[in-house]
Amino acid sequence: MRPGLRVAVVGATGMVGRVLLERLESRRFPVGELLPFSSGRAHAAVRFRGRRLAAPAPSPEALRSADLAFLVSSDEIALEWGKDLARRGVWVLDDSAAFRMDPSVPLVIPEVNASELGPERRLIAGPNCTISGLAVAAAAIHRRAGVRRVRMASYQAVSGAGREALLELFGQTRRAARSLADSEPLRPLGPEKARALPAPIAFNVFPQVGRFNAEGECSEEVKVRGELRKLWGAPRLALSATTVRVPVVRGHSVAAWLELARPLAPAAAARLAASVPGVKVWKEGTYPTPRAAGGGDPVHVARIRRGAAPSELALWVVTDNLLKGAALNSIQTADALLEKGWLRPRRAA
Ligand SMILES: NC(=O)c1ccc[n+]([C@@H]2O[C@H](COP(=O)([O-])OP(=O)(O)OC[C@H]3O[C@@H](n4cnc5c(N)ncnc54)[C@H](OP(=O)(O)O)[C@@H]3O)[C@@H](O)[C@H]2O)c1
Known part of the structure; x- marks a missing residue:
């Protein structure tokens, strides 16, 4: 021993x-x-x-x-x-x-x-917890077909911002639910002070994770680009992202579109994704959600399909930000x- x-x-x-x-x-x-x-x-x-x-x-x-x-x-x-x-x-x-x-x-x-x-x-x-899922899910696809460009939108859980942010989500949710239940349910929720996050997160989403730079990108968007290049050893990889905070407790989701150097059929891409240890590929017509996948080890991949051109693949990835992230x-x-x-x-x- x-x-x-x-x-x-x-x-x-x-x-x-x-x-x-x-x-x-x-x-x-x-x-x-x-x-x-x-x-x-x-x-x-x-x-x-x-x-x-x-x-x-x-x-x-x-x-x-x-x-x-x-x-x-x-x-x-x-x-x-x-x-x-x-x-x-x-x-x-x-x-x-x-x-x-x-x-x-x-x-x-x-x-x-x-x-x-x-x-x-x-x-x-x-x-970073946002890019780890995609980096794993598309690693073998990249090795086979050469990903030249990634376009992605993230849907990031509040636990990714730390304990204080999560407590803020719970507090705001309780107050908002009470106020909506007691009155008109479609009444717009008024402004509410947020401390740990840049805006109120209960019953809300916002396209900001981290601080904005002079070019209008937020720090998370800069991080995911630099980190995916380093992880894949692909310094010229282009990556455009909009990172979004959503009122989910645990589990980051990413919708991604990959532009490939060599076209790859969705079924072949699914087999490649599944060949990476720890990846679970979902059957056509099914998909993971953070509620179902949060708290588990795998990187979940679903909805692998052709994008706008034969050289483009679209996919949906869900990962527990605290675990694989x-x-x-x-x-x-x-x-x-x-x-x-x-x-x-x-x-x-
Ligand atoms: N949350 C995620 O999904 C995620 C994913 C990837 C990476 N990360 C990174 O992982 C790290 C932790 O994130 P978290 O979400 O777990 O944050 P968190 O819930 O806010 O916890 C922070 C931890 O750091 C401790 N701490 C604070 N100040 C300290 C000090 N001066 N000396 C020693 N310990 C100190 C806190 O102790 P107290 O309990 O005493 O306050 C607490 O244990 C961060 O660097 C974050 O960027 C987080």
């Missing part, structure tokens, strides 16, 4: 952190000792293998003593710790955006580009490091 690893989780009390602990446990990841960390607020704690563990603020000594650190907190925390820990021999899996576009840091989805991993590349970034992908990357024999307890090294 493998000796257990010392595993630090910075942001263990957050949404990605909780799901990460759940999956480390259910997948029997070889955790010898868990070191969970939060912002240090009073009484912060998590449950792991039936035990309640305190989750204090991270300390340099504790973090540097780990074999593996999952950073599931924020860009600032990742910038503070990522390179420092990796230099000291800790394997670091970062789910923030801090290092994704750093040329010295691999951005990895194991089913797509595990070859980017290396024995000394100890700081590894996980991709973050925690699960990082655990799968750690699994790959274990298989290579690169990640092991340093005490025994």
Whole structure:
């Protein structure tokens, strides 16, 4: 039996952190000792293998003593710790955006580009939760037919914006439902202050995820383009996106149109998509929704069909943003490091 690893989780009390602990446990990841960390607020704690563990603020000594650190907190925390820990021999899996576009840091989805991993590349970034599903779903299609251009619209769950945003959705939904039920149901809902998100999200959608730049694109739209190019090793790939927040709790959906260098029949594209581990292709006439797919591991793909030209394919992809979009992908990357024999307890090294 493998000796257990010392595993630090910075942001263990957050949404990605909780799901990460759940999956480390259910997948029997070889955790010898868990070191969970939060912002240090009073009484912060998590449950792991039936035990309640305190989750204090991270300390340099504790973090540097780990074999593996999952950073599931924020860009600032990742910038503070990522390179420092990796230099000291800790394997670091970062789910923030801090290092994704750093040329010295691999951005990895194991089913797509595990070859980017290396024995000394100890700081590894996980991709944005919006592009991870499409990057996996169309990876084999891209290898066979050469995707030249992607056009996409995303329908993004509120949990993708963190715990505060989700609480905002629940609060606004309760208030709006009460007010509509008590009066005229088609009465327009009035304005409501939003704090965590740019506009009220209950019974609403808005085409903004992140901040706008000078060209009028929001940061999510810039991220998905850069990250898909890096993941697929396709620096000239064109990608136009409109990223939209929708009042869904969990599960990001993407409608995408792929322009191919070599035409591919929808049935052949479906077979290629299904050949990628972790992808579930839905039968014609059926499709996944975030309510059905949220909380599960697979990348769901459906409605693969011809687009406006023979060289264009359209598809619908649904992925759990907290799992394949973050925690699960990082655990799968750690699994790959274990298989290579690169990640092991340093005490025994
Ligand atoms: N949500 C998603 O779908 C998703 C997908 C992909 C990537 N990500 C990335 O994953 C990270 C976590 O996202 P999330 O949605 O889980 O956020 P979240 O629910 O807001 O949780 C943030 C976590 O970070 C902790 N934290 C805050 N300040 C800290 C500090 N100074 N030191 C240490 N820990 C601190 C929080 O602790 P407290 O409990 O004490 O506040 C909490 O555990 C972010 O970088 C995000 O961009 C998220």
